[in-house]
Amino acid sequence: MTIPAIGVRGLRVVAYVGTADDGPGTVIQNRGVAASPRGPRGGVGPGDVGNFIITGHRTSHGRPLGRATELVNGDHILITAGGTVYDYVVNRTMTISFRKxxxxxxxxxxxxxxxxxxxxxxxxxxxxxxxxxxHAAGNFWHDELGNPEHRINKIGTLVATHPL
Incomplete structure (x- = not known):
């Protein structure tokens, strides 16, 4: 994965069967790479119709997504897989709570x-x-895997594909 706007270049994304931020995904993220849950309760693969989910650490384990919150509408996320580059463009931000x-x-x-x-x-x-x-809001809650209450999600849509 490459995200030019925030300096991410060639970040490895590891697919696994599961859901975002579950135990197996956290183990993958703890290696300093990104995790992509797939399957009935996860997402789809690159270029597939549906939600291609990628999770990664922002404040630990090498901070591969340390600047992800800086992404703005119009920024490109490039995924290279199977000899194809998938070009997604960010179009919104969604913040969610782990406790809901x-x-x-x-x-x-x-x-x-x-x-x-x-x-x-x-x-x-x-x-x-x-x-x-x-933490700035005084919220120090976290789950058993160390995930804080809130997640920041940058959502995008596939706009183009081309051969590598």
Missing amino acids: SAELAQQNAAVPGRPGVTPTRAMITISTCATPED
């Missing part, structure tokens, strides 16, 4: 933010912690 199951469902939905809606296009969710924001 309805908000977790929004993050993991096939159409980000709209559980139960059938997707018609390829989308991407880049998800990382809101630890600095939570």
